Amino acid sequence: MDHEETIQFFMDDHQKLQEVISKLTEFQMDTEEVQGNWTVRDILAHISAWNWELVTQAEGVLSGAKPWYTYKTEADFNKEALKARGSWSVEKIIAEWYESFDALISKLESFSEEEWNFEIDEEWPEGGKVSVFSIFGYRYHGEGHEGGHATIIQNYFES
Numbered sequence: 001m002d003h004e005e006t007i008q009f010f011m012d013d014h015q016k017l018q019e020v021i022s023k024l025t026e027f028q029m030d031t032e033e034v035q036g037n038w039t040v041r042d043i044l045a046h047i048s049a050w051n052w053e054l055v056t057q058a059e060g061v062l063s064g065a066k067p068w069y070t071y072k073t074e075a076d077f078n079k080e081a082l083k084a085r086g087s088w089s090v091e092k093i094i095a096e097w098y099e100s101f102d103a104l105i106s107k108l109e110s111f112s113e114e115e116w117n118f119e120i121d122e123e124w125p126e127g128g129k130v131s132v133f134s135i136f137g138y139r140y141h142g143e144g145h146e147g148g149h150a151t152i153i154q155n156y157f158e159s
Contacts, residue, residue, distance in 0.1 A: 003116045006136050007108045013144035014101050017047075020150045024157070026090045034156040035149070041090050042082055043149050044097045049081030050145060051100035055107045058135045061120055067130050070122070101146075108136065 029040035057068055111132060119131040140148030
């Protein structure tokens with residue numbers, strides 16, 4: 001997937017999650033455990049944290065820094081993200097989710113083609129060089145991060 005296709009992919013994925021949560025009440029988002037013990041509020045907090053992390057990691061790759069997985073597990077990252085946002089209202093979580101997504105798209109749009117293709121001397125655990133573009137290649141249940149969670153949320157409320 002090239003640079004422009006990646007931006008559109010992220011925007012489509014975000015739109016899918018927006019559509020799913022637009023049908024929910026604040027009460028549903030804050031109380032229904034839709035994925036394990038995570039509520040929709042928790043999922044949005046988790047996604048926001050990862051959106052910010054993608055921005056940080058892309059900047060890190062450009063400066064030659066080691067990727068997140070070399071110093072933290074995914075589980076630890078998620079636990080810290082939810083703890084940091086634990087007292088936040090659904091409204092504040094949603095506001096941060098939009099803000100983090102806007103920052104992510106701005107970062108994606110800012111890359112030159114040279115930056116987009118920039119690699120560091122580090123391999124992903126599943127193989128392949130760590131590059132700016134590979135930071136944005138994560139797929140969740142065959143979809144993007146937001147789209148994968150959107151499907152889970154939608155399936156929960158449709159069942």
